[in-house]
Amino acid sequence: MAEPSLQLRLSQKLALAPQLQQAIRLLQLTRIELRDYVQELVDANPLLDQEEDTGLDKEPTENLLESEKSESHSDEYEQDYHSEEYETEQWQADADTQQWGETAGWSDDFSEQQISDTSVYSLREHLLSQIRLAHFSDLDAAIATAIVFALDDDGFLVDSIAEIRQSLLPEILCEEYEIVAVLLRVQRLEPVGVASRDPGECIRVQLGALPSGTPGNDLALKLARDFLDLVAANAYEDMLRETGSSPDNLMQALELIRGLEPRPGARFDNRRDEYLVPDVYVRQDGDEWVTTLSPESNPRLSLNKYYISLLRKSGGKDAEYLRGRLQEARWLLSSLELRNRTLLKVSQCIVDKQKQFLTDGEISMKPLILKHVAENVGVHESTVSRATTRKYMLTPRGIFELKYFFSSHVRTVDGGLISATATKARIQIMIENEPPKQPLSDQEMSELLRETGVLAARRTVAKYRESLGIGSSSERRRAYRRNVKF
Numbered sequence: 001m002a003e004p005s006l007q008l009r010l011s012q013k014l015a016l017a018p019q020l021q022q023a024i025r026l027l028q029l030t031r032i033e034l035r036d037y038v039q040e041l042v043d044a045n046p047l048l049d050q051e052e053d054t055g056l057d058k059e060p061t062e063n064l065l066e067s068e069k070s071e072s073h074s075d076e077y078e079q080d081y082h083s084e085e086y087e088t089e090q091w092q093a094d095a096d097t098q099q100w101g102e103t104a105g106w107s108d109d110f111s112e113q114q115i116s117d118t119s120v121y122s123l124r125e126h127l128l129s130q131i132r133l134a135h136f137s138d139l140d141a142a143i144a145t146a147i148v149f150a151l152d153d154d155g156f157l158v159d160s161i162a163e164i165r166q167s168l169l170p171e172i173l174c175e176e177y178e179i180v181a182v183l184l185r186v187q188r189l190e191p192v193g194v195a196s197r198d199p200g201e202c203i204r205v206q207l208g209a210l211p212s213g214t215p216g217n218d219l220a221l222k223l224a225r226d227f228l229d230l231v232a233a234n235a236y237e238d239m240l241r242e243t244g245s246s247p248d249n250l251m252q253a254l255e256l257i258r259g260l261e262p263r264p265g266a267r268f269d270n271r272r273d274e275y276l277v278p279d280v281y282v283r284q285d286g287d288e289w290v291t292t293l294s295p296e297s298n299p300r301l302s303l304n305k306y307y308i309s310l311l312r313k314s315g316g317k318d319a320e321y322l323r324g325r326l327q328e329a330r331w332l333l334s335s336l337e338l339r340n341r342t343l344l345k346v347s348q349c350i351v352d353k354q355k356q357f358l359t360d361g362e363i364s365m366k367p368l369i370l371k372h373v374a375e376n377v378g379v380h381e382s383t384v385s386r387a388t389t390r391k392y393m394l395t396p397r398g399i400f401e402l403k404y405f406f407s408s409h410v411r412t413v414d415g416g417l418i419s420a421t422a423t424k425a426r427i428q429i430m431i432e433n434e435p436p437k438q439p440l441s442d443q444e445m446s447e448l449l450r451e452t453g454v455l456a457a458r459r460t461v462a463k464y465r466e467s468l469g470i471g472s473s474s475e476r477r478r479a480y481r482r483n484v485k486f
Contacts, residue, residue, distance in 0.1 A: 023335040027342060028386040031279055031297055038299045038332075047307050047322065047329040051300035123155055123194070123268035124148055130189050136182075142172050143182040147195055155194040155265025156202070157183070191264040199262045200228045206260045216252035219245055223253055231257060234481050278394035280347040280402075282358065289355055291347045291393075298340055303329055345377045346387045350405045357405070358395055363429075365421040367409035410460060413453045423449070423456055424464045431470055436480045439473040 029037060042048045127148045131141055146168055150159035159167070161176045161183075168174060186195045192209045196202035203224045210217055222243065223231055230239050231254065239250055261267075281292050303326070311322040350373060356364035370381040377384070388402035409417040427445060434440045440448070442461045449456045456464075465472075471479070 047325040123265040154263040194264040219253035280393040362425040365419045367419040439476040
């Protein structure tokens with residue numbers, strides 16, 4: 001048996017103070033999340049008072065100056081806030097992310113606040129209401145509900161029959177053929193063709209629901225079943241040869257197919273509207289571009305003088321409680337001040353480096369990475385990442401996420417660099433001005449870019465073109481043919 005002994009071990013551990021964790025958390029919050037988080041702290045801390053928002057009665061710069069009046073309790077941990085050790089920690093906000101519905105604000109024509117209309121049905125709600133009114137048995141209604149919850153926003157069924165059966169277990173036992181039978185009934189609900197597994201099936205269901213004797217229906221069903229790829233490619237001659245039909249009959253069937261809805265859920269509002277409110281404003285002052293913070297990004301907080309006076313008079317546990325709340329309130333004010341300073345510095349640095357974009361547009365966007373801004377501001381790269389994630393800047397050219405101004409680059413003939421955004425803008429211009437009957441291939445656009453001094457390989461052009469949502473030259477050629485009347 002080993003004898004007990006004493007041993008000394010040296011180790012290093014990193015610990016973040018609570019106020020430092022709070023500063024990290026505030027930096028990565030969006031404006032709505034910040035408002036929610038601050039409200040929770042104000043409700044829980046009697047030492048904090050929040051002034052009522054009376055509108056934009058002050059300029060953003062004035063609000064910023066007010067926040068910079070209090071310098072106490074921020075310098076003591078600002079160096080730690082920007083330290084590399086803090087930056088390597090992946091701190092995630094544990095507050096629930098919620099969808100906030102912003103009101104439309106105060107109307108010039110009405111004396112009361114305008115409330116947005118939320119009565120529009122989504123596709124799911126529309127289908128569930130029909131299931132409740134239809135003559136479904138309890139088992140079939142449960143299966144139909146499971147099918148509805150397996151639909152995507154376009155109304156297509158994304159889960160397999162086996163997956164739907166598995167999702168019903170163990171409460172509901174059923175066979176796959178029972179699910180298929182209910183699926184056929186759901187596909188005949190309004191909109192017809194919903195819960196189809198692909199566009200071809202959706203078109204066939206809609207054609208099958210048309211009145212018997214509809215002109216061109218039989219040929220349209222044949223095309224949807226066997227030659228849908230030719231219909232998509234608008235291969236008119238191939239369809240004539242494969243079906244053996246006359247040109248008039250084929251055109252009648254094609255018109256019937258084109259009058260259908262390939263995405264049955266497209267007309268439903270399946271997503272809540274999201275209104276972007278800028279965190280930073282950009283304006284031109286002479287030859288300079290100036291950034292200011294939105295007043296809503298700086299909650300108007302102050303210390304409650306009444307409770308501070310009680311702290312001076314009281315003692316014991318009451319005084320200890322109030323001192324703890326006072327320290328928390330000071331930490332919050334300091335963290336908010338630090339957040340605003342960091343966001344403003346990062347935004348101003350981005351604007352200084354992207355002046356030509358503000359003047360000339362995307363074609364003048366400069367290459368920019370997080371490291372460049374971090375070195376200029378004097379913080380770590382992850383601080384810049386947190387400060388620019390889900391934060392928006394209002395410029396004379398529109399509202400952009402701060403992340404938008406960061407992009408990779410390609411090299412130029414003279415050894416310089418040009419941003420990917422500027423290269424995409426050049427590709428967009430080329431495609432907009434190409435001959436419709438002879439669209440430019442990726443190789444041809446690569447050669448044209450080289451003539452302008454940009455070294456972009458064919459693969460790079462293809463990647464940028466796809467990111468713009470533009471099809472290949474053959475797809476664009478087919479799209480042109482679809483617009484031509486035979």
